[in-house]
Amino acid sequence: MERWYLMTTVVLIGLTVRWTVSLNSYSGAGKPPMFGDYEAQRHWQEITFNLPIKQWYFNSSDNDLLYWGLDYPPLTAYHSLLCAYVAKFINPDWIALHTSRGYESQAHKLFMRTTVLVADLLIYIPAVVLYCCCLKEMSTKKKIANALCILLYPGLILIDYGHFQNIYNSVSLGFALWGVLGVSYDWDLLGSLAFCLAINYKQMELYHSLPFFCFLLGKCFKKGLKGKGFILLIKLACTVVASFILCWLPFFTEREQTLQVLRRLFPVDRGLFEDKVANVWCSFSIFLKIKDILPHHIQIIISFCFTFLSLLPACIKLILQPSPKAFKFTLVTCALSFFLFSFQVHEKSILLVSLPVCLVLSEIPLMSTWFLLVSTFSMLPLLLKDELLMPSVVTMVAFFIACATSFSIFEKTSEEELQLKSFSISVRKYLPYFTFLPRIIQHLFLISIIMMVLLTLMTVTLDPPQKLPDLFSVLVCFVSCLNFLFFLIYFNIIIMWDSKSRRSQKKIS
């Protein structure tokens, strides 16, 4: 592409912002005895380096699972092992068994931050650049601007480089993005392989698995199940099985090994939710404490039903009419459904929704920017706990300005630009006066932004009342949850009404 130097400039800006954010504090800094997830990552390097594979996921005198036991799939463990080898080369004290607990130093912080940057540079950033370069019907300048906005998304930067909890989100999201690229451009086998790697890195990527499955299944149907489609289906199945076997090989030798890993990955005996998270169950528990009222297995069943009922329509549509555009939007709705209704959801899981929203930034700039701002805001209590106020505010403002200037978001608010035209036309059959949707959305946007600014100011400047010490965190979660529910409806409308317009267009022609 002609303007390669502008794209390089954009990547350098992205890297600079990432590194400057990483100069700040991290979760659990200087807070014994448990410290935080930074210590968890260091501990996993210690465990994987010093213990044989068979003991990684088991409780033993050398491996106390209550002290940050490994609870991610094998690829994370292998990555930790790789980092451990580098750590050993630089300073063995960092990963010495038992004695390195709670190790904190400037040099070690630098090392850990560097591992995140390297992983980002190798996996996530190239995927973003390639994605933007492959976008169709766009000028080069717009593609570069798109890349800048995606790379400046605050949520991922603040979690991976600031908060440092469950870092390397860029690795799993990067693999998922490679997967999206692969299947969107008909490199189905490579795409599935990349996505399997993503799942085997962090099990939360399962939020994205249904859209991948439905899209690929839809493609097979389209090619005809009696011919090419069937062959594709078999090839995909083999690719998936092979990649899983490859990742889990050391753990497939004994049944107990496999089961123990699964137990660590899916702790079903934990509650419906933990801590404050912007999903429906936590918000609902303000009014009614479902965790205490309903028995455990009922909670699981209700959560399951809500999740699947809300994501089913879009997925079925995707099987029947597979297209890259529908695929991306279904990724959004599916991940959002899981986030809002599923079990044991963490605040950081919103990143799984944010990635597909980044991908549709160019199609619905205003709504995507709005969503991405809310998604970062929803993690505010977490970020403030780690003294990341300044980087949070700075990156959110920078992101907002980048999107506003790149996409002219305030000028593109017509029905068509919000992709609500066919929906509005359908409604107008029953309510001829239904022309005010864009205006409502603009007002909602302004209200949402004002609420976010107000809540941020309140949380930072005021002390909560003594009877309600968690008031501000709960408010943040509640407001974010309302926003997310709105977006769930909005994105579902886009998906369901999209094909109808195409069908009616076909009828006309």
Place this chain on the structure above:
Amino acid sequence: MAALGIAMGGGNWFSALVLGVTLLKCLLIPTYHSTDFEVHRNWLAITHSLPISQWYYEATSEWTLDYPPFFAWFEYALSHVAKHFDQEMLNVHNLNYASSKTLLFQRFSVIFTDALFVYAVHECCKCIDGKKAGKELTEKPKFILSVLLLWNFGLLIVDHIHFQYNGFLFGLMLLSIARLLQKRHMEGAFLFAVLLHFKHIYLYVAPAYGTYLLRSYCFTANKPEPTASSLFPTLPFQAGPLPCILGSKLLGFVQCFGQSAVCHRLLSVGKAGDASIFLILTTTGHYSLFPLLFTAPELPIKILLMLLFTIYSISSLKTLFRKEKPLFNWMETFYLLGLGPLEVFCEFVFPFTSWKLTYSFIPLFLTSVYCAVGITYAWFKLYVSVLTDPPVGKTKKQ
């Protein structure tokens, strides 16, 4: 909504650039700062707590006040804001006091006073004609100049990491130059006089100012139209002080380079030949700032920002002058590319060799000598170009 749209979209790229770099400066707040931080804290304390008669005698700290009075007044004014952040920093005996509020105040004061620099850049852009303007915003000389000035690597590293107040001082100088170009000679001269009373090191450019003002304001018979290039025949004087470039006082080296680079930016968007001199001067000069930031966490920052600025400046100027001859000959290209291996050797290879203990000065020595070659070369080239170029009147007709 529409009003917001007009404010944010359209041609407001200048505001976006300013906001963007300001946000970057905010992100640089937690970076390493040098002893200059303590210097300025001490001056805040001196000017706030002591009567004027004591300001230049006070010597509790080793960093005594050694700038002209206007800078002292400037610190005095800042101290009245400082007291609302942390009163303790204004105590002369609190040596090396660096609480988080002190840090925040000092960093924000640099960011805030950069507003003068932003205004000056805006005024300078008005003096640039858009003859070479392409349709694309990113190819307009005004845009390129704004980026090269506002996002200048040297200023970011020295002001917002190392810690100094060069931004607003360069702003004063740039503003005085802009006024001269706008034929507002008295204002320009006044602003320069004010500048000298802030920081006396700008005496280096006084001969240039003096000569120019004599010629274009005092003795004005058959005077050609003033343009950016007519100001610059006198510039070689200020790129001149070789002892300062080759000397051991790195920071004094920094000042010379900064001034010449700032002026050069104005030139560089005008002519291809000047653009090439500018690029050699800037790239080499920027690289010479590397030893200022010797801490490990800042290493990626300085490399990333240097790459960012260098790649952008070379590519954008190459695009601007793509219809003329290439910007660099093979020797210059080779020299500039040599900065890469030099950096790798000095920061990644040498520290792991056995020479580190006995010959620890080698990286600094190599950096200084290598950069001195480039800067001296740029100076000679500029002199030659200025003496051999046709007079301004004729070029205007062409």
